[in-house]
Amino acid sequence: VEKTTAVADEAVSNIRTVRAFAMEDQEQELFVAETELAMLLNENLGFGIGWFQAGTNIFLNGMVLITLYMGGYLLSTDKLSPGQLMAYLMASQTIQRSLGQISLLFGSVIRGLASGSRVFEYMNLQPTMPLRGGKTISEFDLKGDIEFTNVTFSYPTRRQQCILKDFNLKVPAGKTLAIVGASGNGKSTVVALIERFYDVNCGEITLDGHDIKTLDPSWLRQRALGLISQEPILFGTSVMENIRYGRPESTDEEVKEAAKLANAHDFICSFPRGYDTLVGERGTTLSGGQKQRIAIARALLKNPAVLLLDEATSALDTESEKIVQNALDKARKGRTVIVIAHRLSTIQNADIIVVLHKGKIVEMGTHEELTKMHGYYWTLTYQQQEVPAG
Ligand SMILES: Nc1ncnc2c1ncn2[C@@H]1O[C@H](COP(=O)(O)OP(=O)(O)O)[C@@H](O)[C@H]1O
Ligand SMILES: [Mg+2]
Numbered sequence: 001v002e003k004t005t006a007v008a009d010e011a012v013s014n015i016r017t018v019r020a021f022a023m024e025d026q027e028q029e030l031f032v033a034e035t036e037l038a039m040l041l042n043e044n045l046g047f048g049i050g051w052f053q054a055g056t057n058i059f060l061n062g063m064v065l066i067t068l069y070m071g072g073y074l075l076s077t078d079k080l081s082p083g084q085l086m087a088y089l090m091a092s093q094t095i096q097r098s099l100g101q102i103s104l105l106f107g108s109v110i111r112g113l114a115s116g117s118r119v120f121e122y123m124n125l126q127p128t129m130p131l132r133g134g135k136t137i138s139e140f141d142l143k144g145d146i147e148f149t150n151v152t153f154s155y156p157t158r159r160q161q162c163i164l165k166d167f168n169l170k171v172p173a174g175k176t177l178a179i180v181g182a183s184g185n186g187k188s189t190v191v192a193l194i195e196r197f198y199d200v201n202c203g204e205i206t207l208d209g210h211d212i213k214t215l216d217p218s219w220l221r222q223r224a225l226g227l228i229s230q231e232p233i234l235f236g237t238s239v240m241e242n243i244r245y246g247r248p249e250s251t252d253e254e255v256k257e258a259a260k261l262a263n264a265h266d267f268i269c270s271f272p273r274g275y276d277t278l279v280g281e282r283g284t285t286l287s288g289g290q291k292q293r294i295a296i297a298r299a300l301l302k303n304p305a306v307l308l309l310d311e312a313t314s315a316l317d318t319e320s321e322k323i324v325q326n327a328l329d330k331a332r333k334g335r336t337v338i339v340i341a342h343r344l345s346t347i348q349n350a351d352i353i354v355v356l357h358k359g360k361i362v363e364m365g366t367h368e369e370l371t372k373m374h375g376y377y378w379t380l381t382y383q384q385q386e387v388p389a390g
Contacts, residue, residue, distance in 0.1 A: 004034040049107040056103045060096040067092055128156075129199065134216040142224060143173035143208050144305035144336035146194060150203035153193060163189050164359045167203070171352075173305075176337040178347035180380060181356035187340045190356075191308045194338070195227055196220060207306070222247075226304035230311040232295035236280030239268055242294055246301035255301065262297035263327040264290070289320025296327055306336045314342035321346075344381050353377065 011018055011027040018027055067089060074080035148169040154162045163186045171177045179187045192198055193205060196212055204211045212220060221227075226246075234242050243255045250258075255275070259265040267290055271277040279286055279294075286294070292312065299307065309328065313321045325346055328339075341347045348367045355363040355376045363376050370377035 004031065004038050007031050007034050045110070049110075052106060053103045056099060060099055063092060064089070064096065129196070129217065132216060132218050135210060135214055136216050136219040137208060137210065137224070139223075141208070142305045145173045145206070145208050146171040146306060146336060146338070147206045148203070149206070151193070151200045151205060152202040153189065153198070153200050155198070162359065167359065167361070169354065169361065171336055171338060173336050174334065175351040176332055176339060178350035178353045179338065179340045179356055180344060180347065180353060180377065185356045186359045187356055188310055191227065191310050191338065191340065194306070194308060195225060223302060224304060225306050225308060226299035226302050227308045227310070228292075228295055228299050228312045230315050232291040234279045234286070234291055234294060236278070238276050238278055239294060240275040242279060243297045243301060246298040250301055258297040258301040261300050261327070261330055262293045263323055264293035264297050267293075287320065288316050289324055292316065292320075292324050293327055296324070296331060300331055304335065306338070307331060309337065309339040311340055311342050313346060344384055355380070
């Protein structure tokens with residue numbers, strides 16, 4: 001049943017994709033197959049319980065028969081009074097009824113144990129990474145130097161595939177570093193490691209010289225780093241609350257200040273209900289660019305020393321990309337920025353550009369230097385000029 005629901009849920013929530021590829025029939029087949037499997041399992045369980053109940057019933061009724069037979073014999077030989085026999089019969093019937101109940105309960109217990117074991121499996125999982133605990137750096141000392149030293153990393157689910165191997169990278173505080181490269185080369189992984197969503201296998205990543213493993217993960221994500229990714233996630237509350245999510249204790253004024261910095265204030269004010277406008281499924285539909293600017297405002301509200309942008313503009317059309325890019329250029333001031341970009345035109349003015357290929361840095365330098373090299377970067381730019389951006 002669990003797997004059946006999963007298939008149905010996936011198909012329904014991705015209905016557009018299913019439609020777009022005309023896969024309704026295949027999805028239906030998948031669903032039927034899973035349902036049939038669930039039916040078979042349920043049938044087996046039913047049979048098991050049925051046999052158990054039949055067995056206990058035969059046994060119990062047999063006991064009544066034997067009692068009557070034996071009792072009759074004892075009565076006829078005057079070893080037992082009728083009253084005693086009745087009392088005995090009553091007693092054995094009470095026992096029979098209770099045993100019958102137990103056999104019914106038995107089925108429920110089995111089902112309960114099966115469901116319960118799944119719950120406890122999750123409850124007993126030990127988090128591999130603590131949520132809290134560790135050093136913090138005071139706001140005034142925090143500069144935002146990021147350095148990777150001999151980092152080797154593979155995802156826990158795929159240990160044999162090394163994503164980064166002896167990876168070294170230095171991002172001086174206040175500089176903008178761009179990471180480019182075809183997809184699947186480990187760009188997002190670099191960002192995930194700075195956010196400490198995963199721990200490195202070997203080597204270390206430092207923030208201002210402190211290994212991030214020694215820093216408080218909550219502090220790191222809440223105060224030091226701001227992450228903006230391709231798909232902004234907004235919650236079904238007001239615009240105000242969605243931005244305030246970045247730093248829950250901030251005032252309305254601070255929220256508006258962040259929105260202005262993110263080029264979001266004007267369009268928010270143009271809504272009839274302004275900052276109280278509801279977003280999400282039952283609220284106003286925002287365009288991709290508007291959502292992204294709200295997400296930027298949310299990240300800026302933290303005033304993070306390090307801003308991580310993972311393809312923040314690649315889901316947008318050229319028009320909104322310009323507005324969002326403009327907001328991001330403003331946001332870069334006074335911070336360390338690591339930007340991953342799909343469109344190379346957006347990162348030409350970065351201080352350092354690194355080209356990542358199969359988890360290794362193959363080229364590094366400014367736009368001019370890399371263009372002169374006629375290597376990977378040059379090839380990537382060339383490809384994007386051939387095929388119009390998008
Ligand atoms: N959560 C994950 N578990 C296992 N492998 C992953 C995970 N995320 C990404 N990968 C693998 O890591 C490699 C690099 O992925 P990624 O860093 O997302 O590349 P990019 O951002 O450059 O497109 C890919 O081969 C991808 O299949
Ligand atoms: Mg990526």
